[in-house]
Amino acid sequence: MLLGFASCLVLAGEAYKQFPGAPLDERTMRTQERVEELYQQGEFARALMIFEEDLAPKGDKYAQYTIGYMHLNGQGTSPNSARALAWYRLAAERGAPALVEARDSLSAKLTAEEIAESSRVFAELWKKMGDNRILLDLILDDLSILKARTGTRIPGATSGPLTVIDMSGSGAANERFYQEVEERLQTRLAYLKTNVEIIDIDTSDRDPLVQGLEDDMKKVIASLELP
Numbered sequence: 001m002l003l004g005f006a007s008c009l010v011l012a013g014e015a016y017k018q019f020p021g022a023p024l025d026e027r028t029m030r031t032q033e034r035v036e037e038l039y040q041q042g043e044f045a046r047a048l049m050i051f052e053e054d055l056a057p058k059g060d061k062y063a064q065y066t067i068g069y070m071h072l073n074g075q076g077t078s079p080n081s082a083r084a085l086a087w088y089r090l091a092a093e094r095g096a097p098a099l100v101e102a103r104d105s106l107s108a109k110l111t112a113e114e115i116a117e118s119s120r121v122f123a124e125l126w127k128k129m130g131d132n133r134i135l136l137d138l139i140l141d142d143l144s145i146l147k148a149r150t151g152t153r154i155p156g157a158t159s160g161p162l163t164v165i166d167m168s169g170s171g172a173a174n175e176r177f178y179q180e181v182e183e184r185l186q187t188r189l190a191y192l193k194t195n196v197e198i199i200d201i202d203t204s205d206r207d208p209l210v211q212g213l214e215d216d217m218k219k220v221i222a223s224l225e226l227p
Helices: 005-014 026-040 044-058 061-073 082-093 097-107 112-129 131-148 171-194 206-221
Strands: none
Touching: 026 044, 026 061, 044 061, 044 112, 061 082, 061 097, 082 097, 082 112, 112 131, 112 206, 131 171, 131 206, 171 206
């Protein structure tokens, strides 16, 4: 059964509060409301596009779960249980009980071949919009801001343009700005280091694709240099 909007709000309070991602802005909230309306009206193809292109890449777990549900039931796309499970696995990576239950329930119904295909798709999705990927991009952006303070830049910040800071303001205001950047950077880095292991489906042997994702992320984290 598809989780409703009320369940989305419960998930937000339950699992999202611990994730130090980017703040939810008004544009994103309006998009969430609009796509919910489209879905309820049966405009599945349009809703799926918005979920996939606008919300899922921001780490919206409800959006990621809904994409999986739509793939499972052929809403706006052809039915594909393996792809649905891949999205469920991505949605459940913070361990929210309702999403973990949906993931495990579907996983129990699939064949070994479908599980393997799900792992392949999940690996592709996780590299682009898994929590650790999102946090890493935010960390690199913050590092760019701090490096720019001394006139240098750090390569690799690809999620957006370098933030431009108005240095004409008071020195105290600028210091507060940089202090806030440093604080959120440390919070995100601490989360990244302590949550590098992916919460995923139980298998008799560790999924080599998932293990590879974790190993690669550990290497990236180890290479980060703080200013």
